[in-house]
Amino acid sequence: MASGERIFATEFKAAPYWWEAAAPTDEGSAPLPAETEVAVIGSGYGGLSSALELARHGVDVTVLEAGLFGQGASTRNGGHVSGGVNLGKGAGNTQGGVTADDIFAESVDSLAHIAGIIERENIDCHWRETGRFVGAATRRHYDTFRAKADLYNRHGLQAALIPRERQREVIGSDRFFGGIAIDRAAQLHPALYHRGLLDTARRHGARLCANTNVEAIERRGDSFLVNTSAGPLRARHVVATTNGYTGKATPWLQRRVVPINSYIIVTEELPEDVAHALSPQGRTLSDSKRLLNYFRLTPDRRRLLFGGRGSFSGAPAEEVAQMLYGMMLDVFPHLDGVRITHGWTGNIAFTFDGMPHFGTHEGVHYAMGCNGSGVATMTWLGHQTALKIVGGNRPSAFDGQPFPTRPLYTGRPWFLPYVGRWYQLLDKIDRMRT
Numbered sequence: 001m002a003s004g005e006r007i008f009a010t011e012f013k014a015a016p017y018w019w020e021a022a023a024p025t026d027e028g029s030a031p032l033p034a035e036t037e038v039a040v041i042g043s044g045y046g047g048l049s050s051a052l053e054l055a056r057h058g059v060d061v062t063v064l065e066a067g068l069f070g071q072g073a074s075t076r077n078g079g080h081v082s083g084g085v086n087l088g089k090g091a092g093n094t095q096g097g098v099t100a101d102d103i104f105a106e107s108v109d110s111l112a113h114i115a116g117i118i119e120r121e122n123i124d125c126h127w128r129e130t131g132r133f134v135g136a137a138t139r140r141h142y143d144t145f146r147a148k149a150d151l152y153n154r155h156g157l158q159a160a161l162i163p164r165e166r167q168r169e170v171i172g173s174d175r176f177f178g179g180i181a182i183d184r185a186a187q188l189h190p191a192l193y194h195r196g197l198l199d200t201a202r203r204h205g206a207r208l209c210a211n212t213n214v215e216a217i218e219r220r221g222d223s224f225l226v227n228t229s230a231g232p233l234r235a236r237h238v239v240a241t242t243n244g245y246t247g248k249a250t251p252w253l254q255r256r257v258v259p260i261n262s263y264i265i266v267t268e269e270l271p272e273d274v275a276h277a278l279s280p281q282g283r284t285l286s287d288s289k290r291l292l293n294y295f296r297l298t299p300d301r302r303r304l305l306f307g308g309r310g311s312f313s314g315a316p317a318e319e320v321a322q323m324l325y326g327m328m329l330d331v332f333p334h335l336d337g338v339r340i341t342h343g344w345t346g347n348i349a350f351t352f353d354g355m356p357h358f359g360t361h362e363g364v365h366y367a368m369g370c371n372g373s374g375v376a377t378m379t380w381l382g383h384q385t386a387l388k389i390v391g392g393n394r395p396s397a398f399d400g401q402p403f404p405t406r407p408l409y410t411g412r413p414w415f416l417p418y419v420g421r422w423y424q425l426l427d428k429i430d431r432m433r434t
C-alpha cells in the first residue's frame with residue numbers, strides 16, 4: 001500500500017473538494033437589524049430551508065451564522081441523498097402512536113421534497129437520481145437485506161437484492177457478499193446545493209447575517225432577546241438549526257446531540273475507464289458495517305470520494321487520510337498508488353435514540369440530529385419548522401418526539417474513543433465470522 005506522504009498529491013488540500021466550486025462565504029451578508037419576526041440560528045440546509053419557506057410566506061426572517069455561510073456540515077458532506085434508508089434505525093424508539101412505517105414514509109417524502117425544491121428554484125447542483133448500492137460486509141448482513149428490501153419496496157423505494165455473482169454490475173469490487181440496490185436515491189454537489197439555497201432564500205427576502213455568533217437567548221414576555229457577537233436582536237420566534245455545531249447558547253439542545261467527526265478523501269483524476277468501473281451505474285455506494293464507509297464518484301465521474309469515521313478523537317484530516325486510504329483499498333485494492341488531492345472533516349450530530357428531531361423547547365424551535373443523513377432530512381425539517389410557525393404544517397412523525405439525553409452528558413463526548421473502538425471490534429468480529 002502506498003504509505004505516508006506518498007498518498008498525497010502535491011496539490012493536496014486539507015479542505016473539501018466541493019469548495020473548489022463554492023466555498024463558504026460572507027459575501028452578501030446583511031447588517032444585523034434590531035428586530036425580526038423569526039431569528040434562525042445556523043446557515044446550513046436546515047436554517048436556509050426554514051428561512052426560504054418563511055420568506056416565501058412573507059415573514060420577516062433573519063438567519064444568524066456564527067462564521068461564514070455554509071461553514072458547517074452542509075458544504076462538507078458526501079452528497080448522498082436517500083429517502084430515509086438510514087433513518088429507519090431509530091424508528092423503534094418513537095412514542096405517541098407513531099410507528100416505524102410513519103417515520104419511514106415521512107423520510108421518503110423528504111426525498112421528493114428536496115427534488116421539488118431543486119427543480120422549482122432551478123438550483124444547478126448536479127442532482128442525479130442514480131440510485132444507491134449498499135454492499136453486505138458479511139454473509140449474515142446479506143441475509144438481513146431481504147427484510148430491508150421488503151420494507152423499502154413497501155414505501156416505493158424500488159429495492160432489489162444483488163447477489164455476489166452479479167455485484168460487478170453495480171460496483172467494481174469483490175469485497176462484498178452481494179448487496180441491496182435502491183433505485184430511489186439520488187446524489188448532488190453539496191456546496192452547490194447549499195449555495196443555491198442561500199441565493200434562493202435571499203432572493204425570496206430572507207435576511208442573512210454572517211459572522212454573527214448567537215451567545216445567549218433570553219425569553220422576554222412573548223418574544224426573545226437574542227444576544228449575538230454583532231449585538232442584540234429582538235425576535236418573536238427563534239429556530240435553532242445548529243446540528244453538529246450546537247453550542248452553549250442552547251444548552252438543552254447541546255445535551256441532546258453528540259458531535260462526531262466524519263472524514264472524506266477525494267482521489268486525483270482517474271483514467272475514465274477506471275473511474276467508470278468503480279460505479280458502473282453511477283450509484284452512490286456504502287457498506288453495512290457499524291462504522292460504515294460511504295463512497296461515490298464526483299459529478300464529473302473522474303474521481304472517487306471516500307468517507308467514513310476514521311477517528312473518534314477529532315484527529316486532523318491529514319492524519320486520518322492515511323486510515324481512510326487503507327479502507328478505500330480494502331474495497332478497491334487496485335487503486336493502490338492513486339494519490340489524494342483533498343481530505344477534510346465535518347461534524348455529524350448523533351442522537352441518543354438514532355432519530356432526527358424537531359420540536360419546541362421553552363418556546364425555541366429546533367430541528368437537528370440527522371445521524372449522518374441530513375441532506376434531504378434537514379431540508380425537510382427546516383421546511384416543516386417554518387410551516388409550523390406560519391401555521392400550515394401537516395402532522396409530522398418527527399415533531400415533538402421525546403429528545404433523550406444521558407445523565408452527566410453536557411455536550412462533550414468524552415466517551416467517543418471508547419465507543420468507536422468497541423464498534424471497530426464488533427465489525428472485526430463480524431468479518432472474522434463470515
Ligand SMILES: Cc1cc2nc3c(=O)[nH]c(=O)nc-3n(C[C@H](O)[C@H](O)[C@H](O)COP(=O)(O)OP(=O)(O)OC[C@H]3O[C@@H](n4cnc5c(N)ncnc54)[C@H](O)[C@@H]3O)c2cc1C
Pocket residue numbers: 041042043044045046047064065066067068069070071072073074075076077078079080081082212213214215241242243244245246247249262263264294307345346347348367368370371372373374375376377378
Ligand atoms: C463529512 C460528512 C459527510 C456527510 N455525508 C452525508 C451524506 O452523504 N448524505 C447526507 O444526507 N448527509 C451527510 N452528512 C450530514 C449532513 O451534511 C448534515 O446532516 C447536514 O448538512 C446538516 O445541516 P444543518 O443545516 O442542520 O447543519 P450545518 O450545515 O452543520 O449548519 C449548522 C450551522 O450552525 C452554525 N452555528 C452553530 N452554532 C451557532 C451559533 N451559536 N450562532 C450562529 N451560528 C451557529 C454553524 O456555524 C453552522 O454553519 C454528512 C456530514 C459530514 C460532516
